[in-house]
Amino acid sequence: MPGDEVRIGGHISRQYDAELEDIRSKVLAMGGLVEQQLADAVTALVDGDAELAGVVVTGDYKVNAYEVAIDEECTEVIAKRQPAASDLRLVLAVIKTIADLERIGDEAERIARMAQELARGKEGLPVDIEPLAARVRAMLHDALDAFARTDAEAAVETARKDLKVDRLYEGLLRQLITYMMEDPRSIPRALDVMWSARALERIGDRARNICEYVIYLVRGKDVRHTSLEQMEAEARRNHGP
């Protein structure tokens, strides 16, 4: 290694630090793009705006391009820098986070396609999907924020919100079933709304996944498939009572 290297950010190599920082900032840029895609998809759905829905559908390739580029950078860093401990955890958490972000992008695209379908009709939506959409958007935002600040406690708190999302989703399902049974001609339309609600619920699950990677990143422990209580205990382990 050249002799003029100094320890910055804990590494002997200034370049290595720059590479890790670049990966982190690209993940956040990708997250911002996915948040925008989701926001636009929901607006298109609620407002019956087929044009905005089209923008979301054609914009999905940008999310995919981010995933491929970040994934390649991560592979290169592992091969070239042989990261250990927390750096390796960061890179592996990033690889998993971008896979979930990419699929959140796919769900946003699905919602936009339903919005295009629904915009053909004249009526508004048969149920109010906005409370669910607002909760899911906030959850995704908070998960990305927890990632940006590598804040395990915020991650646990955000993961916890998935329960509320699930309850809102189940309430919408019940309303839609009643609606369909009362007016069978509404079935195709109600199903499009149902798929959209389902997509939102799945985005909540994926935001929860991202929270779990943040906890893994901070605590070095895999908390997937554990209860929220265990996650909370893990996240708090490095704090006093």
Place this chain on the structure above:
Amino acid sequence: MPGDEVRIGGHISRQYDAELEDIRSKVLAMGGLVEQQLADAVTALVDGDAELAGVVVTGDYKVNAYEVAIDEECTEVIAKRQPAASDLRLVLAVIKTIADLERIGDEAERIARMAQELARGKEGLPVDIEPLAARVRAMLHDALDAFARTDAEAAVETARKDLKVDRLYEGLLRQLITYMMEDPRSIPRALDVMWSARALERIGDRARNICEYVIYLVRGKDVRHTSLEQMEAEARRNHGP
């Protein structure tokens, strides 16, 4: 390193080879378990067998345990062995494959829960879900087989089958919508079947993901978000005309 080490499987370290082989065989064991969970979930659904469905639901923790264990082994190998080139690709492909396998396990559990719900009624299913289920099971099996043999051409061929799965799924959806419109009282029941069909369709998507990791593993190129034609070209690059 001890002096009695010999090159086996391309590595100076016998132990390292054993570690990679152990990871590979654990992925295949996990794959076999997930295939069994899916097979049982489908049987429970078609036969209205609530008991078998219960076995699938309570068995999902084993799939999760595999994922956590293999993921940890992969992280250790990266940290300890600093794998390069094809070994690193193998480990990263494994990390992604087990994430998809775990979620296929979740979908099988979802189907089993629908089977429990549907078994409460007296009637059989309103549509024949078996052709879709058979295709999806074959696709998962072939994807795991392509992984086991690191066979990129087989992976492309298997990925291609997702189109047929999607068509079968859409046909079922149309049948179910007609059924619901003709008999609105059947809606809750038809929706349970619809969620099951949807779960099968998603398993097809995830089997396709696994095929893409196999191509990446063999060719060293990320083929996600590319067309089947491009994937085919990639897979064939190392073969003559």
